[in-house]
Amino acid sequence: MPSRLLTDPTVRAWARLLKAQKLLLEGVQQALTEAELPPLEWYDVLIELKTAPEQRLRLFDLGERMLLSRSNLTRLIDRLEKEGLVLRDNCAEDRRGLYAVLTPAGLALQKRMWPVYQQAIHMLFGQHFSAEEARTMAAWLERLTGTEPGE
Amino acid sequence: MPSRLLTDPTVRAWARLLKAQKLLLEGVQQALTEAELPPLEWYDVLIELKTAPEQRLRLFDLGERMLLSRSNLTRLIDRLEKEGLVLRDNCAEDRRGLYAVLTPAGLALQKRMWPVYQQAIHMLFGQHFSAEEARTMAAWLERLTGTEPGE
DNA sequence: TCGGTATAGTTGCATTTGCAACCACAAAGC
DNA sequence: GCTTTGTGGTTGCAAATGCAACTATACCGA
Numbered sequence: 001m002p003s004r005l006l007t008d009p010t011v012r013a014w015a016r017l018l019k020a021q022k023l024l025l026e027g028v029q030q031a032l033t034e035a036e037l038p039p040l041e042w043y044d045v046l047i048e049l050k051t052a053p054e055q056r057l058r059l060f061d062l063g064e065r066m067l068l069s070r071s072n073l074t075r076l077i078d079r080l081e082k083e084g085l086v087l088r089d090n091c092a093e094d095r096r097g098l099y100a101v102l103t104p105a106g107l108a109l110q111k112r113m114w115p116v117y118q119q120a121i122h123m124l125f126g127q128h129f130s131a132e133e134a135r136t137m138a139a140w141l142e143r144l145t146g147t148e149p150g151e
Numbered sequence: 152m153p154s155r156l157l158t159d160p161t162v163r164a165w166a167r168l169l170k171a172q173k174l175l176l177e178g179v180q181q182a183l184t185e186a187e188l189p190p191l192e193w194y195d196v197l198i199e200l201k202t203a204p205e206q207r208l209r210l211f212d213l214g215e216r217m218l219l220s221r222s223n224l225t226r227l228i229d230r231l232e233k234e235g236l237v238l239r240d241n242c243a244e245d246r247r248g249l250y251a252v253l254t255p256a257g258l259a260l261q262k263r264m265w266p267v268y269q270q271a272i273h274m275l276f277g278q279h280f281s282a283e284e285a286r287t288m289a290a291w292l293e294r295l296t297g298t299e300p301g302e
Numbered sequence: 303t304c305g306g307t308a309t310a311g312t313t314g315c316a317t318t319t320g321c322a323a324c325c326a327c328a329a330a331g332c
Numbered sequence: 333g334c335t336t337t338g339t340g341g342t343t344g345c346a347a348a349t350g351c352a353a354c355t356a357t358a359c360c361g362a
Binding site: 011014017018122128129131141145 | 160161162163164165167168169170171172173174175176177218269272273275276277279280282283284285286288289291292293294295296298
Protein backbone atom coordinates (compact mmCIF):
# COMPACT_ATOMS: atom_id res chain seq x y z
CA MET A 1 0.00 0.00 0.00
CA PRO A 2 2.01 2.97 -1.23
CA SER A 3 0.95 5.73 1.09
CA ARG A 4 -0.59 8.69 -0.66
CA LEU A 5 1.64 11.05 1.24
CA LEU A 6 4.76 9.54 -0.17
CA THR A 7 3.72 10.11 -3.74
CA ASP A 8 5.01 13.64 -3.27
CA PRO A 9 8.67 13.17 -4.16
CA THR A 10 9.76 15.91 -1.79
CA VAL A 11 8.02 14.38 1.17
CA ARG A 12 9.30 10.99 0.23
CA ALA A 13 12.88 12.23 0.05
CA TRP A 14 12.38 13.93 3.39
CA ALA A 15 11.12 10.75 5.01
CA ARG A 16 14.05 8.81 3.59
CA LEU A 17 16.48 11.37 4.86
CA LEU A 18 15.13 11.07 8.38
CA LYS A 19 15.24 7.34 8.32
CA ALA A 20 18.68 7.06 6.76
CA GLN A 21 20.12 9.48 9.23
CA LYS A 22 18.80 7.62 12.23
CA LEU A 23 20.01 4.30 10.94
CA LEU A 24 23.45 5.59 10.03
CA LEU A 25 24.07 7.39 13.27
CA GLU A 26 23.04 4.34 15.19
CA GLY A 27 25.39 2.20 13.14
CA VAL A 28 28.34 4.51 13.55
CA GLN A 29 27.79 4.78 17.26
CA GLN A 30 27.64 1.04 17.52
CA ALA A 31 30.92 0.66 15.65
CA LEU A 32 32.58 3.11 18.00
CA THR A 33 31.18 1.45 21.08
CA GLU A 34 32.32 -1.95 19.89
CA ALA A 35 35.83 -0.58 19.50
CA GLU A 36 35.52 0.81 23.03
CA LEU A 37 35.67 4.34 21.78
CA PRO A 38 33.69 7.33 23.01
CA PRO A 39 30.64 8.85 21.29
CA LEU A 40 30.70 10.40 17.86
CA GLU A 41 30.24 13.91 19.16
CA TRP A 42 33.55 13.66 20.98
CA TYR A 43 35.13 13.04 17.61
CA ASP A 44 33.44 16.13 16.23
CA VAL A 45 34.95 18.29 18.92
CA LEU A 46 38.39 16.80 18.43
CA ILE A 47 38.40 17.16 14.66
CA GLU A 48 37.11 20.73 14.78
CA LEU A 49 39.88 21.68 17.15
CA LYS A 50 42.48 19.75 15.21
CA THR A 51 41.73 21.62 12.03
CA ALA A 52 41.44 25.00 13.71
CA PRO A 53 44.37 27.44 13.81
CA GLU A 54 46.56 26.66 16.82
CA GLN A 55 44.19 23.77 17.51
CA ARG A 56 41.97 26.04 19.54
CA LEU A 57 38.53 27.59 19.15
CA ARG A 58 36.35 29.96 21.09
CA LEU A 59 33.57 28.00 22.70
CA PHE A 60 30.77 29.86 20.96
CA ASP A 61 32.53 29.29 17.66
CA LEU A 62 32.83 25.59 18.30
CA GLY A 63 29.18 25.51 19.32
CA GLU A 64 28.15 27.12 16.06
CA ARG A 65 30.13 24.71 13.94
CA MET A 66 28.73 21.75 15.75
CA LEU A 67 25.20 23.16 15.84
CA LEU A 68 25.16 22.69 19.56
CA SER A 69 23.41 24.83 22.13
CA ARG A 70 25.55 26.74 24.57
CA SER A 71 24.64 24.77 27.62
CA ASN A 72 25.13 21.51 25.84
CA LEU A 73 28.52 22.57 24.66
CA THR A 74 29.52 23.59 28.17
CA ARG A 75 28.73 20.15 29.42
CA LEU A 76 30.30 18.35 26.49
CA ILE A 77 33.55 20.24 27.01
CA ASP A 78 33.29 19.44 30.71
CA ARG A 79 33.37 15.76 29.87
CA LEU A 80 36.25 16.04 27.46
CA GLU A 81 38.20 18.21 29.82
CA LYS A 82 37.71 15.73 32.63
CA GLU A 83 39.32 13.12 30.39
CA GLY A 84 42.19 15.43 29.56
CA LEU A 85 41.33 15.59 25.88
CA VAL A 86 40.83 19.33 25.70
CA LEU A 87 41.33 22.19 28.09
CA ARG A 88 39.80 25.58 28.61
CA ASP A 89 42.05 28.56 28.21
CA ASN A 90 41.23 32.15 29.05
CA CYS A 91 40.88 34.58 26.22
CA ALA A 92 43.05 37.65 26.51
CA GLU A 93 41.06 39.82 24.09
CA ASP A 94 37.69 39.19 25.69
CA ARG A 95 37.76 38.30 29.31
CA ARG A 96 34.31 36.76 29.23
CA GLY A 97 35.52 34.26 26.69
CA LEU A 98 37.27 30.93 26.73
CA TYR A 99 39.11 28.84 24.22
CA ALA A 100 38.83 25.10 23.97
CA VAL A 101 42.29 23.77 23.21
CA LEU A 102 43.16 20.34 21.92
CA THR A 103 45.62 18.42 24.11
CA PRO A 104 48.07 15.78 22.88
CA ALA A 105 45.81 13.14 24.42
CA GLY A 106 42.90 14.60 22.50
CA LEU A 107 44.84 14.47 19.26
CA ALA A 108 45.85 10.89 19.99
CA LEU A 109 42.23 9.90 20.57
CA GLN A 110 41.17 11.55 17.34
CA LYS A 111 43.73 9.45 15.53
CA ARG A 112 42.50 6.28 17.17
CA MET A 113 38.89 7.06 16.37
CA TRP A 114 39.28 7.99 12.75
CA PRO A 115 39.98 4.53 11.27
CA VAL A 116 36.94 3.10 13.01
CA TYR A 117 34.78 6.02 12.01
CA GLN A 118 36.01 5.99 8.44
CA GLN A 119 35.37 2.29 8.14
CA ALA A 120 31.84 2.76 9.47
CA ILE A 121 31.17 5.58 7.01
CA HIS A 122 32.31 3.35 4.22
CA MET A 123 30.26 0.34 5.24
CA LEU A 124 27.08 2.18 6.05
CA PHE A 125 27.21 4.93 3.51
CA GLY A 126 30.07 5.23 1.06
CA GLN A 127 29.94 1.82 -0.52
CA HIS A 128 26.43 2.50 -1.76
CA PHE A 129 27.48 5.38 -3.99
CA SER A 130 29.86 6.11 -6.79
CA ALA A 131 32.23 9.02 -6.34
CA GLU A 132 30.15 10.98 -8.80
CA GLU A 133 26.94 10.30 -6.91
CA ALA A 134 28.58 11.27 -3.64
CA ARG A 135 29.74 14.54 -5.18
CA THR A 136 26.26 15.28 -6.44
CA MET A 137 24.66 14.46 -3.13
CA ALA A 138 27.13 16.62 -1.24
CA ALA A 139 26.39 19.50 -3.59
CA TRP A 140 22.65 19.09 -3.10
CA LEU A 141 22.92 18.93 0.63
CA GLU A 142 25.01 22.05 0.62
CA ARG A 143 21.99 23.91 -0.68
CA LEU A 144 20.27 23.12 2.58
CA THR A 145 23.00 24.25 4.89
CA GLY A 146 24.55 27.15 3.04
CA THR A 147 27.84 25.35 3.47
CA GLU A 148 30.51 26.25 0.98
CA PRO A 149 31.95 23.34 -1.03
CA GLY A 150 35.39 23.68 0.50
CA GLU A 151 34.40 24.07 4.11
CA MET B 152 41.24 26.11 3.77
CA PRO B 153 39.59 23.11 2.15
CA SER B 154 40.21 20.37 4.63
CA ARG B 155 42.04 17.39 3.20
CA LEU B 156 39.48 15.07 4.70
CA LEU B 157 36.69 16.59 2.73
CA THR B 158 38.36 15.98 -0.57
CA ASP B 159 37.03 12.44 -0.31
CA PRO B 160 33.59 12.89 -1.87
CA THR B 161 32.09 10.18 0.27
CA VAL B 162 33.25 11.74 3.49
CA ARG B 163 32.16 15.12 2.30
CA ALA B 164 28.68 13.87 1.48
CA TRP B 165 28.55 12.20 4.87
CA ALA B 166 29.50 15.38 6.68
CA ARG B 167 26.88 17.31 4.73
CA LEU B 168 24.26 14.77 5.55
CA LEU B 169 24.94 15.08 9.25
CA LYS B 170 24.85 18.82 9.15
CA ALA B 171 21.76 19.08 7.01
CA GLN B 172 19.90 16.68 9.18
CA LYS B 173 20.63 18.55 12.37
CA LEU B 174 19.68 21.86 10.85
CA LEU B 175 16.48 20.59 9.33
CA LEU B 176 15.27 18.80 12.42
CA GLU B 177 15.94 21.85 14.48
CA GLY B 178 14.01 23.98 12.03
CA VAL B 179 11.03 21.67 11.92
CA GLN B 180 10.90 21.42 15.67
CA GLN B 181 11.01 25.16 15.92
CA ALA B 182 8.12 25.54 13.49
CA LEU B 183 6.06 23.10 15.51
CA THR B 184 6.87 24.78 18.79
CA GLU B 185 5.98 28.18 17.40
CA ALA B 186 2.61 26.82 16.37
CA GLU B 187 2.25 25.43 19.91
CA LEU B 188 2.34 21.91 18.67
CA PRO B 189 4.05 18.91 20.26
CA PRO B 190 7.36 17.38 19.14
CA LEU B 191 7.92 15.82 15.76
CA GLU B 192 8.11 12.30 17.13
CA TRP B 193 4.53 12.56 18.31
CA TYR B 194 3.60 13.18 14.71
CA ASP B 195 5.49 10.09 13.66
CA VAL B 196 3.51 7.95 16.04
CA LEU B 197 0.22 9.45 14.94
CA ILE B 198 0.90 9.07 11.23
CA GLU B 199 2.13 5.51 11.59
CA LEU B 200 -1.04 4.57 13.41
CA LYS B 201 -3.23 6.51 11.04
CA THR B 202 -1.92 4.64 8.04
CA ALA B 203 -1.96 1.26 9.76
CA PRO B 204 -4.86 -1.16 9.32
CA GLU B 205 -7.57 -0.36 11.89
CA GLN B 206 -5.35 2.51 12.98
CA ARG B 207 -3.54 0.23 15.38
CA LEU B 208 -0.10 -1.35 15.61
CA ARG B 209 1.66 -3.71 17.92
CA LEU B 210 4.13 -1.77 20.02
CA PHE B 211 7.18 -3.65 18.81
CA ASP B 212 6.05 -3.06 15.25
CA LEU B 213 5.67 0.65 15.83
CA GLY B 214 9.06 0.70 17.49
CA GLU B 215 10.67 -0.91 14.48
CA ARG B 216 9.11 1.48 12.02
CA MET B 217 10.19 4.45 14.06
CA LEU B 218 13.64 3.03 14.79
CA LEU B 219 13.00 3.49 18.45
CA SER B 220 14.24 1.35 21.30
CA ARG B 221 11.68 -0.55 23.31
CA SER B 222 12.06 1.42 26.47
CA ASN B 223 11.89 4.69 24.63
CA LEU B 224 8.77 3.62 22.87
CA THR B 225 7.15 2.63 26.14
CA ARG B 226 7.71 6.07 27.51
CA LEU B 227 6.71 7.88 24.33
CA ILE B 228 3.42 6.00 24.25
CA ASP B 229 2.98 6.80 27.94
CA ARG B 230 3.10 10.49 27.09
CA LEU B 231 0.70 10.22 24.19
CA GLU B 232 -1.68 8.06 26.18
CA LYS B 233 -1.70 10.55 29.02
CA GLU B 234 -2.86 13.17 26.51
CA GLY B 235 -5.54 10.87 25.19
CA LEU B 236 -4.02 10.70 21.71
CA VAL B 237 -3.51 6.95 21.64
CA LEU B 238 -4.45 4.10 23.91
CA ARG B 239 -3.05 0.71 24.71
CA ASP B 240 -5.20 -2.26 23.91
CA ASN B 241 -4.57 -5.87 24.87
CA CYS B 242 -3.72 -8.29 22.14
CA ALA B 243 -5.92 -11.37 22.05
CA GLU B 244 -3.54 -13.54 20.00
CA ASP B 245 -0.49 -12.90 22.17
CA ARG B 246 -1.16 -12.05 25.74
CA ARG B 247 2.27 -10.54 26.22
CA GLY B 248 1.49 -8.01 23.55
CA LEU B 249 -0.23 -4.67 23.30
CA TYR B 250 -1.60 -2.56 20.50
CA ALA B 251 -1.25 1.16 20.32
CA VAL B 252 -4.52 2.49 18.94
CA LEU B 253 -5.13 5.94 17.50
CA THR B 254 -7.93 7.86 19.21
CA PRO B 255 -10.11 10.52 17.55
CA ALA B 256 -8.16 13.14 19.47
CA GLY B 257 -4.96 11.67 18.10
CA LEU B 258 -6.27 11.80 14.57
CA ALA B 259 -7.36 15.39 15.08
CA LEU B 260 -3.93 16.37 16.30
CA GLN B 261 -2.28 14.69 13.33
CA LYS B 262 -4.47 16.80 11.07
CA ARG B 263 -3.55 19.97 12.90
CA MET B 264 0.13 19.18 12.77
CA TRP B 265 0.41 18.24 9.13
CA PRO B 266 0.02 21.68 7.55
CA VAL B 267 2.69 23.11 9.80
CA TYR B 268 4.99 20.17 9.24
CA GLN B 269 4.42 20.20 5.49
CA GLN B 270 5.14 23.87 5.29
CA ALA B 271 8.35 23.40 7.23
CA ILE B 272 9.44 20.57 4.97
CA HIS B 273 8.84 22.79 1.99
CA MET B 274 10.67 25.81 3.35
CA LEU B 275 13.66 23.95 4.74
CA PHE B 276 13.97 21.18 2.23
CA GLY B 277 11.62 20.87 -0.69
CA GLN B 278 12.04 24.27 -2.24
CA HIS B 279 15.72 23.58 -2.82
CA PHE B 280 15.08 20.66 -5.17
CA SER B 281 13.26 19.91 -8.36
CA ALA B 282 10.84 17.00 -8.33
CA GLU B 283 13.33 15.03 -10.33
CA GLU B 284 16.14 15.73 -7.91
CA ALA B 285 13.93 14.78 -5.00
CA ARG B 286 13.08 11.49 -6.68
CA THR B 287 16.73 10.76 -7.28
CA MET B 288 17.70 11.60 -3.74
CA ALA B 289 14.93 9.46 -2.32
CA ALA B 290 16.07 6.55 -4.46
CA TRP B 291 19.66 6.98 -3.32
CA LEU B 292 18.71 7.16 0.31
CA GLU B 293 16.65 4.04 -0.08
CA ARG B 294 19.85 2.17 -0.80
CA LEU B 295 20.95 2.98 2.72
CA THR B 296 17.84 1.87 4.49
CA GLY B 297 16.65 -1.03 2.41
CA THR B 298 13.33 0.77 2.22
CA GLU B 299 11.16 -0.14 -0.73
CA PRO B 300 10.11 2.76 -2.97
CA GLY B 301 6.45 2.44 -2.12
CA GLU B 302 6.75 2.05 1.63
C1' DT C 303 4.44 -32.13 30.35
C1' DC C 304 8.30 -30.12 31.80
C1' DG C 305 12.54 -27.22 31.40
C1' DG C 306 15.04 -24.04 28.89
C1' DT C 307 15.17 -20.29 25.83
C1' DA C 308 13.22 -16.41 23.29
C1' DT C 309 10.06 -12.41 22.91
C1' DA C 310 6.84 -8.32 24.43
C1' DG C 311 6.83 -4.83 27.23
C1' DT C 312 7.99 -2.14 31.59
C1' DT C 313 10.89 -0.15 35.15
C1' DG C 314 15.04 1.85 37.69
C1' DC C 315 18.97 4.32 37.36
C1' DA C 316 22.63 6.99 35.42
C1' DT C 317 23.59 10.09 31.68
C1' DT C 318 22.29 13.60 28.48
C1' DT C 319 19.36 17.19 26.78
C1' DG C 320 16.70 21.72 26.70
C1' DC C 321 15.18 25.81 28.77
C1' DA C 322 15.34 29.56 31.63
C1' DA C 323 17.76 32.04 35.03
C1' DC C 324 22.01 33.70 36.15
C1' DC C 325 26.99 35.95 36.47
C1' DA C 326 30.66 38.41 34.35
C1' DC C 327 32.31 41.32 31.12
C1' DA C 328 31.82 44.34 26.80
C1' DA C 329 29.79 48.00 24.00
C1' DA C 330 26.75 51.71 23.02
C1' DG C 331 24.22 55.80 24.43
C1' DC C 332 23.57 59.68 27.35
C1' DG D 333 31.46 58.36 34.05
C1' DC D 334 27.23 55.80 34.49
C1' DT D 335 23.47 53.22 32.83
C1' DT D 336 21.46 50.21 29.59
C1' DT D 337 21.70 46.60 26.64
C1' DG D 338 24.08 42.68 24.46
C1' DT D 339 27.17 38.66 24.50
C1' DG D 340 29.95 34.57 26.38
C1' DG D 341 29.55 31.10 29.29
C1' DT D 342 27.72 28.37 33.37
C1' DT D 343 24.19 26.30 36.36
C1' DG D 344 19.71 24.25 38.15
C1' DC D 345 16.00 21.77 37.18
C1' DA D 346 12.74 19.12 34.53
C1' DA D 347 12.32 16.04 30.75
C1' DA D 348 14.16 12.59 27.60
C1' DT D 349 17.47 8.93 26.56
C1' DG D 350 20.13 4.38 26.90
C1' DC D 351 21.12 0.33 29.21
C1' DA D 352 20.44 -3.45 32.02
C1' DA D 353 17.41 -5.92 34.95
C1' DC D 354 12.89 -7.66 35.47
C1' DT D 355 7.90 -9.77 34.68
C1' DA D 356 4.96 -12.31 31.98
C1' DT D 357 3.90 -15.06 28.28
C1' DA D 358 5.09 -17.91 24.21
C1' DC D 359 7.66 -21.43 21.87
C1' DC D 360 10.62 -25.46 21.27
C1' DG D 361 12.59 -29.83 22.17
C1' DA D 362 13.15 -34.06 25.03
